[in-house]
Amino acid sequence: MIAVALVIGAVIGSFLNVVIVRLPKDESLVSRRSSCRACGTMIRWFDNIPILSFIWLRGRCRQCGASIAWRYPVVEGLTAVLFLLAAWRIGWRAELAGAWILLAALVTISFIDLEHQIIPDAITLPGIVAGFVLSFISPSVTWLDALLGILVGGGIPFLVIVVSPGGMGGGDMKLGAMLGAFLGYKLALVAIFSGVVLGGLVAGVLLATGLRGRRDPIPFGPFLAGGGVVALLFGEGCIRWYLAAFTG
Ligand SMILES: [Zn+2]
Structure with missing residues (x-):
């Protein structure tokens, strides 16, 4: 159960990263696949695994070597830990879904506000x-x-x-x-x-x-x-x- 909460949190956190980058720029959240911000190369699925990819790529793009922002693994790890804490405090009940929605919104808002003051x-x-x-x-x-x-x-x-x-x-x-x-x-x-x-x-x-x-x-x-x-x-x-x- 601990692993389930952590994995769901990390995967949601990975999506929140997309929202954090694209929402302030009015970009679509779903239509385009993730690509390197420096060289534009599409990120393949095995290089897009939350937290783990950042570690085995040593924080760099596989194609051009541009460094990947620390925000990516931080948001994924933070969301995973928060989702686990909520599951521990609330239990595996329907309420947990509402708590996870709120936590996801709070993580996204925090990082957008830190970068853009909005x-x-x-x-x-x-x-x-x-x-x-x-x-x-x-x-x-x-x-x-x-x-x-x-x-x-x-x-x-x-x-x-x-x-x-x-x-x-x-x-x-x-x-x-x-x-x-x-x-x-x-x-x-x-x-x-x-x-x-x-x-x-x-x-x-x-x-x-x-x-x-x-x-x-x-x-x-x-x-x-x-x-x-x-x-x-x-x-x-x-x-x-x-x-x-x-x-x-
Ligand atoms: Zn690149």
């Missing part, structure tokens, strides 16, 4: 709808939960944008709403809180070490997505801990 509506808007529709068959999130989640998850970034412009963008708002649709309003709060803490810590380290200057933009999307992963996998525990700590 969070594509093409993922978040269908994501909001998908999360809301799934709530009707989900045993843990009711449709009302999901609806409140959309309002809370989108509303908090909206308030931040109004109060202090420049900190967050409309993409963060739609990402927050998508998290709320999938997770419900309680876990959406956990996601946003975790995202802010995570973002604050990493931004602090980047500024303190001089890796980033005060004026360099640090996209918030990957942290919000990371907060969403924390909420999905460990959110119930966070809520229990919080209630126990503050209500005695």
Whole structure:
């Protein structure tokens, strides 16, 4: 079962790489086979096996020797590990499919935001709808939960944008709403809180070490997505801990 989750995750991760490269360029996701970005040679199936191909090609194109971006094995490995963690936390139930859909969306959004500083509506808007529709068959999130989640998850970034412009963008708002649709309003709060803490810590380290200057933009999307992963996998525990700590 561990191997099954890892293999499905790596294969999905391989497809997410295609989305990460092609979606910001408005290229078709399915019509064209993968080719080397440097020499244009079609990548044969045995050179396109998630993670393994990168290792035995030593990170280089077989034809021209151009280096293959580290993002490819990283996205495949990360998706595999996240899919496994979700299977471990949720079990092999129908809910797991919804969790995998959310995780795939979060990985894709994070890497597109890191490279292009945009969070594509093409993922978040269908994501909001998908999360809301799934709530009707989900045993843990009711449709009302999901609806409140959309309002809370989108509303908090909206308030931040109004109060202090420049900190967050409309993409963060739609990402927050998508998290709320999938997770419900309680876990959406956990996601946003975790995202802010995570973002604050990493931004602090980047500024303190001089890796980033005060004026360099640090996209918030990957942290919000990371907060969403924390909420999905460990959110119930966070809520229990919080209630126990503050209500005695
Ligand atoms: Zn090449």
